[in-house]
Amino acid sequence: MGAGPRDRIAEEQAALRRVAVLVAGGETPEEVFAAVTAEAGQLLDADIAAVGRYSSGSALTIVARWSATGDQRAGVHTRLGGRNAGTLVFETGRPVRMDDFSELSGQGGEVVRQLGIRSSVAVPISVEGLLWGVMIVSNTSDEPLPADAEARLVGFTELVGTAIANAQARVELRSFAEEQAALRRVAGLVAMGALPEEVFAAVAAEAGRLLGADLTAVGRYEPDGVVTVGAWSSSGTVMPFPAGSRTDLGGQNLITLVLQTGKPVRMDDYAGATGAGANVGHGWGFRAAVGVPITVEGRLWGVMAVGPTREERLPTDAEAHLVGFTELMGTAIANAQARVELRRYADEQAALRRVATLVASGAPSRELFAAVTEEIGRLMSAEFASISRYDENGMATAVGMWNAARIPLPVAEGDRFSLGGQNVTTLVFETGQPARMSDSASAGRIAEAAGRAGIQVAVGVPVRARGRLWGVVIVASADKASLPADTESRLVGFTELAGTAIANAEAQAALAASRARIVTAGDKARRRIERDLHDGAQQQLVTLALRLRETQADAPPAAAGLVTRLGEVADGLDSALEELRETARGIHPAALNAGGLRPALKALARRSAVRVDLRIQVPGRLPSPVEIAAYYVVSEALANAAKHANAAAVSAEIAVEDGVLRVTVRDDGQGGAAFGRGSGLLGLKDRVEALGGRITLQSSPNTGTILDAHLPVDG
Numbered sequence: 001m002g003a004g005p006r007d008r009i010a011e012e013q014a015a016l017r018r019v020a021v022l023v024a025g026g027e028t029p030e031e032v033f034a035a036v037t038a039e040a041g042q043l044l045d046a047d048i049a050a051v052g053r054y055s056s057g058s059a060l061t062i063v064a065r066w067s068a069t070g071d072q073r074a075g076v077h078t079r080l081g082g083r084n085a086g087t088l089v090f091e092t093g094r095p096v097r098m099d100d101f102s103e104l105s106g107q108g109g110e111v112v113r114q115l116g117i118r119s120s121v122a123v124p125i126s127v128e129g130l131l132w133g134v135m136i137v138s139n140t141s142d143e144p145l146p147a148d149a150e151a152r153l154v155g156f157t158e159l160v161g162t163a164i165a166n167a168q169a170r171v172e173l174r175s176f177a178e179e180q181a182a183l184r185r186v187a188g189l190v191a192m193g194a195l196p197e198e199v200f201a202a203v204a205a206e207a208g209r210l211l212g213a214d215l216t217a218v219g220r221y222e223p224d225g226v227v228t229v230g231a232w233s234s235s236g237t238v239m240p241f242p243a244g245s246r247t248d249l250g251g252q253n254l255i256t257l258v259l260q261t262g263k264p265v266r267m268d269d270y271a272g273a274t275g276a277g278a279n280v281g282h283g284w285g286f287r288a289a290v291g292v293p294i295t296v297e298g299r300l301w302g303v304m305a306v307g308p309t310r311e312e313r314l315p316t317d318a319e320a321h322l323v324g325f326t327e328l329m330g331t332a333i334a335n336a337q338a339r340v341e342l343r344r345y346a347d348e349q350a351a352l353r354r355v356a357t358l359v360a361s362g363a364p365s366r367e368l369f370a371a372v373t374e375e376i377g378r379l380m381s382a383e384f385a386s387i388s389r390y391d392e393n394g395m396a397t398a399v400g401m402w403n404a405a406r407i408p409l410p411v412a413e414g415d416r417f418s419l420g421g422q423n424v425t426t427l428v429f430e431t432g433q434p435a436r437m438s439d440s441a442s443a444g445r446i447a448e449a450a451g452r453a454g455i456q457v458a459v460g461v462p463v464r465a466r467g468r469l470w471g472v473v474i475v476a477s478a479d480k481a482s483l484p485a486d487t488e489s490r491l492v493g494f495t496e497l498a499g500t501a502i503a504n505a506e507a508q509a510a511l512a513a514s515r516a517r518i519v520t521a522g523d524k525a526r527r528r529i530e531r532d533l534h535d536g537a538q539q540q541l542v543t544l545a546l547r548l549r550e551t552q553a554d555a556p557p558a559a560a561g562l563v564t565r566l567g568e569v570a571d572g573l574d575s576a577l578e579e580l581r582e583t584a585r586g587i588h589p590a591a592l593n594a595g596g597l598r599p600a601l602k603a604l605a606r607r608s609a610v611r612v613d614l615r616i617q618v619p620g621r622l623p624s625p626v627e628i629a630a631y632y633v634v635s636e637a638l639a640n641a642a643k644h645a646n647a648a649a650v651s652a653e654i655a656v657e658d659g660v661l662r663v664t665v666r667d668d669g670q671g672g673a674a675f676g677r678g679s680g681l682l683g684l685k686d687r688v689e690a691l692g693g694r695i696t697l698q699s700s701p702n703t704g705t706i707l708d709a710h711l712p713v714d715g
Contacts, residue, residue, distance in 0.1 A: 015039040016155050023163045032163040033064030036135070036156050041066045044149050046137040048115065051125070051160060052086060053133040060086045060108065060134070082106020085122035089134045095150040096122045116140045123153040127164045135160065182206040183324050190332045193339070197243075199332040200230025203304070203325045208232045211318050213306040215284045218294070218329065219247070219255060220302040226255050226277075229302070251275015254291040258303045264292045264319040270307065285309035292322040296333045304329070351375040352493050359501040362508075368501050369400025372473070372494055377402040380487060382477040383455065387463065387498065389471040390429055394419045396471070424460035428472045434461045434488040454478040461491040465502040473498065514686045521683060537580065545573040592631060596621045600631055601654065609642040610650050610667070617655035626711050629687050630654060630663050633695070636680050637665035637707045645669025645705060656713060660693075663709040673699040684709075 019039055022032050033051045041049030051064040062076040080087045082105035088096040098104075099119045104112060112120070120138040124131055135157050139145055146152070186206055189199050200218045208216035218230035225248045249256050251274040257265040267273060270286040281289055289307035293300055304326050308314060315321070355375055358368050369387050377385035387400040401413045411417050419426045427435040436459045458476040462469055473495050477483050552566040592600045598616050605612040621627070634652050641647040647669030654663050675681045675697060688695040688709050699705040 012043055012152060012155075015043050016159065019156065019159045023159050023166065026166065027163070029160075029163050030064065032160060034066070036160055037064045037066035040135065040137055040153060040156050041068070044137050044146055044152065045143075046145060047140045048117065048136075048138045050136050051133060052136065054080075054090055054131065060090070063133070076111065078107040078111060080106070080108070082109055084108030084112060085120045085136055086134055089122045089124050090131070093124055093131055095124070095153075096120075097145075097150065098122075099144060112138075118142055119144050121145050121149040121153065123150055123157050125157045125160050125164075127161045132161065132164060179210055179321060179324070182210050183328065186325065186328045190328055190335065193335065194332070196329075196332050196336050197229065199329060200243075201232070203329055204230045204232035207304070207306060207322060207325045208234060211306055211314060211321060212308075213314065214309040215286065216304070216306045217284075218302065218304050221259060221300065222246075225249055226303065247280050248276040251278060253277030253281065254289045254305050255280075255303050258291045258293050259300070262293055262300050264290065264322075266290045266314075266319065268313065281307065288314060290314055290318045290322065292319055292326050294326045294329050294333075296330045301330065301333060348379060348490060348493070351379050352497065355494060355497050359497050359504070362504070363501075365399070365501070365505060368498070370402070372498050373400045373402035376473065376475050376491065376494055377404055380475050380477065380483060380490075381479070382475045382483065384476040385474065387471060387473045388425060390419075390469060391416065396425060396429070399471070424458045424474055425472055428460045428462050429469070432462055432469050434459070434491075436460075436483075436488070457483050459483050459487045459491070461488055461495050463495045463498050463502070465499045465506065470499065470502055511689060514689050521686075541573055541577050541580070545570055545577070548573065592624075592627055597627045597630055597654070600627075601634055601652070604631070604635055604638065605652070608638045608650070610638065610647050612638065613649065613651040615651070615653045615655075618661070619656065622656075622661060622713055625691055626661055626713060629684075629691055629693070629711055630661060630709070632687065633663045633684055633707065633709045634665055636684050637667070637705075640673060640680070640705070641665075641667040641669055644673070645671065647704070659713050661711040661713050663707075663711070665707045666704060668704045671699045671701045671703050671705055673697060673705050681707075 016039075019032065019035050022035055037049040037051055040046070047068045049066045050062050052060045052062045055061055058080055060078050060080055065071070065073055065076075078086070080090055083103050084106050085096050085098055086108045087106055088098075097120070101109075101112065101118070115138070117138040117140055120136055122134050122136045125133040125135055135153055137145060137149065137153065183206075186199065186202050189202055204216040204218055207213070214234045216232045217228055219226040220229050225246050228243050228245045228247070231243055247255065249259060253273040253275045254265055254267055254270075255277040256275060257267075266289075268288045270278070270281050270289050273281055284307070286307040287309060289305055291303050291305040294302040294304060304322055306314065306318065306322065352375075355368070355372055358371055363371075373385040373387055376382070383404050385402045386398060388396045388398050390396050395416050396419055397416045398411050398413050419429055422437070424435050424437050427437070436457065438457050455476045456478050458474055460472045460474045463471040463473055473491055475483065475487070475491065548566055548570040552563055552570065555563045555566065597618055601614060601616060605614045622630075634654070637652070638650060641650050645667055647667035650665060650667045652663070652665045654661070656662075673681065675685050681697065684707075685695050688711060691711055693709060693711040695707070695709040697705070697707055
């Protein structure tokens, strides 16, 4: 009592250090409370010291008490209200000193009177900025408390707040660790590729235990309600709505609200819930509930619900705790879907590779069509697949069929049938687009036969060859689910391969015909030249040579010089005949033989009746067949421009780029040229394609003509 200021400060610091050591050592809040009340009471020479906690905003509970007489009873519970130190601190959040108890009131006031307290000082205890409780020191004697008691108590209340915050942090850390451990266990299942059902069951149990819930359920949204896919009970009893049960949507209840909002929903009083979802909750004994949406790749997939059957409330952050579990479930579902899609994709690619191999090997059309229909039918788990070719006069021909269900159809492979009616084959022909029809919407002989065999749905995709509609691929199934919405896009790969094979076959046929025409034309030309030379100039030269030989033989011996000259002339005629025969064996522009493409084209341009702008970028000589083809492309274009197009000017560009000789001839004539008109252009086409090149013609009326040929230089 009589200690000086320096001693008082030293005592105060020592007391604070002793409490601080307890706080730093992680002692429980109760141990810290007991030490604080004893240290503060003794330091301030008080008779009573206490720490109280405010609860629910309406009561004060004494959690620690010290008195000079040794009375350390705690647990006194008083309602707030009236005029007393505990209530005033709660209302103001500031320290309070009471030396006059004339206006004392409330339950707290009654306790003060019972204890005979004459003066009190109360200081708030804050934890992380929030009012948590109060520390009160009191005297029962007339001796007032020190004037600076409030300030001296602040150090103790701060230590109390720290101790409480530390304890709360340890609880939160333990809860966090338990949550992370639970999430890791579930994540382990997801990473191992566990079935979604296993993940649902694990999540329901882990989340329920973590949140102290009594019941947990996982549901999947479907068009006609919610299906329970996982459930857990803290008691282990049989669930009234186990996995597999279905609940209708509608009303004011957890599963319906989550579906409507796509957000977490909390219902603290489930008694007011309505609808089938409410009946489920009531059947489970829910008093309150929290539901969190489960999303899979951004799409609402289902809901997770937890709830207590006791009066105890769920944690205020229950929704946040559940999000980690729902994210893992979404991942598990997405992974499972990805595995199914990957397996389906792998099967599809394998089937496409098998068909592509047939296409690349040039397999016969019948073998290819049979493979395409079988691969499609098996891949789609269908009963029937076919490929048909559209013919003229509203007819079609079935060129390939796969009939796993042995459906008795009125059309067999190779049969022709009429288009018309309400069916996929006709609809694709009319629209040129993929088509899908159910059995109820189809009509016609084939549709009726398929309906009798139990076919429920058919999908058709057009087959195009070189850009034109060639036919249709159809797949049909007795199970609508086996032909999902992406069936049409999955069939495109097969129809493209079929179209490629068809185009290849047509191209091969056209090429064979083209080469045949070239050979035939060459043969005809050679025969004509041979006949003309034989019957014309060659016969005349032979006759002249014979007459010269006769004249040489009839000459008198005295005309030796004349005989010699006649022999020379006859020999010259023989040489001319030989050269003529050589010419007959291979007619060729002379300028090409002498100097190649450049001088030959320049000579051609000079002889043209139309002005020609000639541009040649050719390095040296090219293979003879290429030079000849290029020469005739320019020659035919100039001839057409002069004779048929009435052109005033022509430009010709000849250049080698990336191993290809490109010959482009443009005129400003009247247009209208076509490969099918006359043999000249068609012969050019045959000649170019026979060399593995390509030639195009643009010749719209009144826009001039462009003839463009590409010839591979290296064969």
